Amino acid sequence: MTDALTQQHLARRTSAALDAAVASGRELGLTVTGARVLHDLFSVVVHLAPAPVVVRVPTVLPRQADLGFLARRQRAELDVTQWLAGQGVPVIPPSPLVPREPVRRDGFSMTFWQFVEEDQGKEPDYEANAESVADLHAAMRAYPGELEFLSAAEPHFVTDSLAMLQERPDLIDPAGLDRARREWQVLEPLVRSRAAFENAFPGIDLQPVHGDSPPANIFHGVGGNLYSDFELVTLGPVEWDLAALGPACASAYDRGARRNGMRPLNEDVMAFVDAVGMLRAVSVLALVPELPVLLEYVRPAIDHWRTTPFAGGLGGA
Template structure:
């Protein structure tokens, strides 16, 4: 495979994103003399020190994503995070020092957030994080913003990726691609159509959900845990936020949900969201040229998928 970015390529991309964030921050009136990259994977996250502001710049994206579509998603994220902060929900809010709008600079679209000191001595407690995801769902139920149904599933990404992977046997085995396509024919109608979902899963309410595994996106601040990273905020079943976490973390969520008068997770819906999540994993192989580390990261999940029921067993459900 010759089109994988090298470590040097990725370093240049990270530096370009950080430079764009520094320039944009200064244009907005921030004093930035000691910028530091805090994190990089699908996005580059930069502390614009000494300003108490963090810039997040998405850098690994599907081929069809452009600055307009990215900004649309970023506006929704900024809106929901600010709304939650206004309700007193513990969340990393947009920075109050700059307008809460995506900013374009040098081919990037970025957002600006309040800097929060991380408690680096505390290991993640995923059971506790799964439990307080029920608190987040309770808070999000009254979010007034308009959201699209299951946009976090990114159906275009899956469809386009399954088509392009036909030309990439170096990324996916033909048998895996064949199975993924057949599963998508079962699952796609339920992902694209709210009416189809509601017919298949009667009585399952839809509401605003985080969209990107909140138990893995709870930030350990020195003054307490904060919800973060609402890039995939969407309308969907609460099960979407617990996909692929397993029975122990599902049980932690259920205990908290029941204590708050909320319904427990539905096992059939969990099978559905887990199956869709696995197809997003297959689709993510198309991002490997931009982020080669994905290949090693995704392989264990793909190996597990090969032994799982077809389409999560959904084709056999009544």
């Protein structure tokens, strides 16, 4: 099939997001004369130079993520990061120069963040990052706000995507899709229901977690490392934040957990979150028509998924 967006369409979408960010910033009183795009994948990230403000404009979203849904998720992210900053946790905080609220303009919902200069010469150390995530979890335990249980798993997105992919054998073969749908029948109840999860994994505590692989979302600023991108912040087991990162990162996290007086990762819960993570990778195939480059990102994960036990060993094949 050939319904993927063309490079021209993608460029127009990026330009529209950039224009919306600049116009919103100026409307909020910021001086913007040299705006530039810093990043463009699921979101267009814009530095409103010379203002020390960065705008994140989500552009590639699940079908059910309307602007109201997106704004609720963005408010949770803004609230959590502001609270963490107030506790002295090293995060990229919301910009203090504008109201701490999502801004809607031209069909986008965007958030405004403090600009931090990146240390371009520093390579990520994922094991060190994973160990430091235990520090983040220790801090997040005291967050007083309410968060949804495992909203980061985006169960509606997985369900809808697996249905859509039935019409896209060019993206996943029928046998692979059949396996994914049968695995989801096993895993979905544990994702959607806190009670079902707690029944399956008794004694596993739940707490606020980052939601989107924090070892891969640590920003290397010139003044030090900062936790970033809390877009999928959620209530869940700490294992969620280490999904699919492998045994070396898990061992590193456990070192950090011991240092913080926290429990180590549970192997059964890790198998569960790894399996859910694999199905989310399969589901991302449904977004390939909107962002064709995603195919090269998710294909290795899907190839690996085909070698793993069915549903992480939690259900029969």
